[in-house]
Every structure is written in C-alpha cells, then in structure tokens.
Amino acid sequence: MDYRQVLALFLPILIDQAFIVSLNLVNTAMISSSGVAAVSAVNMVDSLNIFMINVFVAVATGGTVVVAQYKGSGNHPMVSRATAGSVTSVAGIAVIIGLLIMALHNQVLALLFGAATDEVLSNARTYLIGSCISYVGLGIVQAVCGALRGVGKTRASLFLSLNMNLLYVLLNVVLIYFLHMGVWGLTLAVNIARFAGAVIALVYLFKWDATLHLRIRDLFHFPLSMLKKIMFIGVPFAMEQMFFNGGKLLTQVFIVSLGTYAIAANAIASSIAIVLQMPATALSLTIVTVVGQCMGRGNIGDARKFIKAFLWLGSGSLALFALILMPFYYPIVSIFNPPDEIVSDIFWLLLITSVLQVPLWSVSFILPAAFRAAGDSKFTSLVSMLTMWLFRVILGYVLGITLEYGILGVWLAMNFEWGVRGVIFLLRLRGKMWYRHKLI
Template sequence: MQTKKYPFLKSRIYLRSLLRRHLSGDFLDYRQVIAIILPIMVDQAFVFGSNLINTAMISSTGVAAVSAVNMVDSINIFLVSVFVAVSTGGTVVVAQYKGRGDNAMVSKSAAGSVTSVFLFALVISTLFLVLHGPVLSVLFGTASPDVMANARIYFIGSCLSYCGIAAEESVCGALRGIGESRSALSLSLIMNLSYVGFNLLFINALHLGVLGMAISVNLSRYLGAACALFYLIRINLSLRFRWQDMFHVQFALAKRILFIGIPFAAEQMFFNGGKILTQIFIVGLGTYSIAVNAICNSVLGVIQIPGNALLLSIVTVVGQCIGYGSLKDAKKFIRNFLWISSASYIFTDILTIPILASMSVLFHAPAAILPTISLILFVNAIAQIPAWSLSFVLPSALRAAGDSKFTSIVSMLSMWLFRLGVGLLLGFVLKLGIAGFWFAMDAEWFVRGIIFLRRFRGNKWYAHHVID
C-alpha cells in the first residue's frame, strides 16, 4: 500500500535490491563497493577533465606547442607507468592483507610500496635528465625545430617532477587497497586542481607557454606529494603508518609487491614503448597528424572516465575478496564490473557529442583536421563498447588475484605484434595515415579481450599465492 502511494519508494526498494544482488558478496556489500567506486570515478573525471583543459590551454599557444607536449607525454606515460605499476603491486598486496584482516602487514605493505615506488622514480628521473637530449633526438629527430625546442623544455620539467607524482601515486594506491578511495580522491584533487590553476597562471596570465606548463607540473606534483605524506603519517588512522617502516622494508614483503609490480611494469614499458614507436611514425606524418593524435587522446580520456574508475576499483574489490578467501565473490564482481563498464560507454559516447561539435573552438583546431578527428572518435566510440572492458578491466581483475605474468605477456605481445604491425599496414601501406593507427588500436582491443576472457573462464588465473 505504501509503495503504491509513493512510487519513488518502490523504485528505491527495487534499486537497492538490484544493487544487493549484483554488487554484494560475503565480504563486501554494495555500499562498500560503491564507496570504493564513486570517489575513484570523481578522481578520474578530474584527472582527464584537467588533461582536456590543459591541452586546450597549451593549444592556444600554437600547433608547435601542443605537438611538443603530446610527443613528450608519450615518453612521460612510458616512464611514469613503470613506478605506477609497482604502486599497483602495493595496492594488490595491501588489499589482500586487508581482506585477511592482518592490519600489521597492511601497514608494512603500504610503507614498502611507498619506498619502492619512490626509489624507482628517483632512478628514472636521474637517468633521463642526463639523457634527455639524445632521447629526444633519437625518438623525434624528424620533428620541426620549433617543436623540438618546446619538447626539450617540457621533457626536462617532466623528469624533475617524477619523484613528486611517484610519492603521491604510491600513497593513493595504498589507500585504495584498504578501500579509502575518498581520501585518495582528496589527495588527487589537490594535485590535479592545482595543476590547472598553475597552468592558468603561467600559460594564460604570464604567457610562458610550454615553460609555464613545465613549472606547473612540478609545483602541483610536489604539492600533492607533500600533502599525501602528511596525511599518511599524521592524519590517517586506518593504515597505522609509521615513517620508520619506509626505511626498514622486509625483503619478503618487497618480493610480494614486486611479484605483481615488476611484470606489470615490464608490460607497461613494452606497451607504452610500442606507443612511443607509434608516436615516432606519427611524427613522420607531419605536425597536423601529431595535433590530431593529441586532441583525440584528450577526448578519449574523457570518454573513458567510468571505465578507468572501474579498472582501478576492481583491483581493490577482487584483491580483498581473494584475501578473504571468497573466489565466488571475486568471479561475481568481475562479471558485473565488466557489464557495468561496457554499459557506461554508451552513456559517455552520447555525452561527448557536444565536445565534437565545439572541437574547433575548444582546441583551436584547424578546419583541415576536423574530419579526421571526427572519424577517429566515431569509430573508437563504437569499438570500445564491446571491447574495451574485456581488454583493460578484466586483466586488472586477473592481476588482483596474482595473475600478473600472463596478463603482462599478452598485453606486450598484442601491442607489438598487432597494434603496431597493423597500424603500420593501415597507416602507411594502405595510406590511411593517423586514422590507420587508431583503427589498429581499436582492433587490438578485441584481440586482447578475447584472450583475457578465455583466461577468466579457466582456473589458472586464481591459482597464485600472493600473501602467505
């Protein structure tokens, strides 16, 4: 009687029943799962939204500037992904110990993750600061002089910032491992919103161009790192973090973190190495092709916000289920996350239509490249609905169960043998140019997705023992 009088109450009861059926298990209920997902989704919205705004701001200074930033960002993604991958290893270990209820090892795992990631970043930063000139010359020597000059400035600034983002990412990874996505969100917002603010000051107000962007990325990342460490040491109570543990990392614990992190880091190196090689070929297609690639990447980032949020969330959810010992719940959450992720792309594809309509204004894009951008984004929008989740969300779930080696090998081989090979065929042999490389990427999603789906239907992916 009450539900007939108040239809909204009936809908609320139905929604709660639906959530309980699909997003609840023995260890986690739907409230906890949603509390993990929503902050990460907001975080991803700000991350990719800020990237879109930053790309638009640097685009206002000319095609050479946006081309230089896009070229260097392909290297940045390659390098930053290495220590972010190690951070993912820490997230998995923290999540599994959390699922078991071993709070002492949760704290030590978090400390070990922060130390490992920071040291990786320090080595990478030092190495590429020394080799920045030869690296740019070898990779992008065919670029025009004005593009190369801007690229050199931005690359030096990026290298200086690596330790800052490493500290921030490792802390956020540990927090996500115990399900404190809201705290990780707050720290990420500090870094990303300050980045936009600094860019407004140094690019738009002071007209420093690429130099202003390099200054901004350092100020924002080290501000984020300072806030992350302060929160972890002085405010957070869940992790019981002690700064002394950062200097006394146990070998056995580091081994567990690296068991997940190193294969993933190798995957990211080979995967993003393929992207850099692709970028080299794109540079050879001309400055307009570089600009097309940069703009499409920025728009794609916005479309993939829900998918990336689920990709990060599933590591915590599946990791805690495996640590608790509930394989049934792990499988249930994986299946439902895949359906939700695929459905989200229908929604985000529709939302990006206004972006396509205002492309020339938002990115100061020349009219000559607008048809190519529209074609790439249209094909991409269709392909990612069935393929992206299987290609990215599913391997994250497998990795959370300890199946890191298999997922890394598949990702590396598919990148080099399929995406790059087919990209060269379509881009140069069949004369499709930059669009050919993007179509090859879409096709590779289907190949990876089929392989990972077959793995999930077997029993080898959960036969690993990450923690004792």
C-alpha cells in the same frame, strides 16, 4: 563485500578520474593557445612521460594489490608494512628513471622525434627535463593513493589527488593563460603541484591517518619478503607497461612522420577519447581493490561475480558517454582551437573508436586489472605485451604508413588489438588458472 561498499569505493575514484580528465582537456586547450608547435611538443613528450610514469605506477599497483589482500585477510600490521614498502619502492624507482632520462634527453628526443621541426624539439626538450624532475613527487602521491585504495579509503585518495591536480590547474591558468609562459609555464606548474602533492600525501600518511599507523622510519626499514610480494605483481606489470607504452610510443613516431597536423589531431582526439573512457577507467581501478579483498578472504565466487558485473558496467558506460558527448563534438573540439584541416579527421577517429570500444575496451582493460588483483600478473602482462607489438605496432605501421591510411590506420590497429587481447582474457576467465596464485 556488497554493492553498496563497491559503490562507496567507486564514486571517489570516478570523481578523481573526472577531474584528471578535465585537467587534461584544460591543459591541452590552454597549451593549444600557444600554437601548434607547442601542443605537438607537449603531446610527444607526454607519450614518453606515460611510458616512464607507468613503470613506477605499475609498482604502486603491486602495492595496492598486496595491501588489498592483507586487508581482506584481516592482517592489519602487514597492511602497514605493505604501504611503507610500496611508497619506498615507487619513490626510488621514480628517482632512478628521472635521472636516467635527464642524462640522455638529447639522444632520446633525437631517436624518437628527430623528424619534428626545430621549434617543436626545443619546446619538447624544456618540457621533458621538467617532467623528469617531477617524477619523484608524482611517484610518492601515486604510491600513497594506491595504498589507500587498497584498504578501501578512496575518499582519502581522492582528497590527495584533488589537492595536487587543483594546484596544477590553478598554476596553469596563471602561468599559461595570464602570463603567456607557454611550455615553460606548464613545466613549472607540474613541478610545483607534484612536489606539493607529495608533501601533503606524506603528512596525511604520518599525521592524519588513523588506521595505517606509519612512522617516518618505516619507509627506511621493511622486510625483503614484503618487497618480493610487491614486485611479484609490480615487476611483470612494469614490464608490460614498458613494452605496451613502448609500442604506443613507436606509433607516436609513425604519427610524427605524418607531420605536425597529424600530431595535433592525435593529441586532441586522444584527449577527447579519454573523456569517453572515464567511467570505465574508474571501474578498472576500483576492481583492483574489490577483487584483491575478495582473494584475501579466499572468496572466489564473489570475485568472479564482481568481475562479470564490472565488465557489463564498463561497456554500458562507454556506450552511454558516447551517446551523450558525440552529438556535441563540434563545441567540444572548438576548445582546442584546431586548424580547420584536421577537424573532420578528429571526428572520424572518435566516431569509429566510440563504436568499437563498447564491446572491446572493458575485456581488454578491466579484465586484466582483475587478474592482477588475484595475483595473475605474469600471464596478463605477457599477453598485453605480445598483442601490442604484434597487432598495434606492426599492423599500425602497415595500415598507417605502408597502405597510407595515415592516423586513421594507426587508430584502427589500436582497436583491433583491443579485440584480440580481450578474447584471450575472456578465455582465461572461464578457467581456474587466474585465481590459483598464492600471494599472501
């Protein structure tokens, strides 16, 4: 694999990430027009959504790794079987998670966000139930896009993702901006967009794709051995995501106790921070395909070469985007209509994170993505879980609540946790254990 091929993989993923990030900004800005209670409710539920969605996205990542390694080895029939196994597994897990949360939604909201106002909780209840219904649609799209990225068809993955997200944006404009439906409009839009996206993804897989050769009955019949391969990567990553995002969810509980303004400041700062991390996030998705195919061919030297290059590119992109966007902070933050009391708080959160993420983010997120592509999922997940709970959660509570630094303390703990995790992964990269796993 040469750098032209890597660039051809990366650019569609970057465009996809740019659109998803823009979508997040637009949605946050539009729902902000419905008031602080609405944006606070959506942000709280989205922290829970991320926790749940990342479980089945983790299984989809397992499918991406297996598909990429079979593609690298040249075993095309097994590529098709891995794709079918991934779609079926992810859809099934999404259904189970959605039904479970819907059945327990009152208890979940009371446990996590009981300190919020009645108006915020009412909006949160509506959005949570609607989000759970949409999980299966999103799961199918994620599984199909993951398999397509595994074989290097990132343009097709981009096409499917854009279909779903463009529809989501258009529906939000109509339902929130013109019809003023608030959280109800956002809930309706997410369901229509995700289920329409799932239908298009399946039609593409069965009718338009010329390489995978899947049939509908393949989704209902795949070998147990294939499921084990997908779950070998997917289950540790899913457990990592549950613990990792569970920690983030717990820090959200800290923030809820700080008041509605703190929730809104966290929501807006998080939305802008995602923009700064957009190219680096695209690199972390691209490296799964690149390293996976290198490992499928047994080429460790290429894998190591690309990992180092991606780490430098990730840090460079973080620095570049911070230098471009931070001078325009006030025009950017104004689209969220924040209360005057939190504008300076958001600025300091972003400024500190913009500086610290340049050396810390890539080794903390791009590097573990590369390890998972090589089959090193258990170690990667264990480290991520331990550092999250020992540093981001505990230290976040100490700095944010005990020492009364507020939301700034919670964000400082997050950056410190990136650094600890990154050092551990860099030490792992220097050795040989990360590439000694036999997946296919």
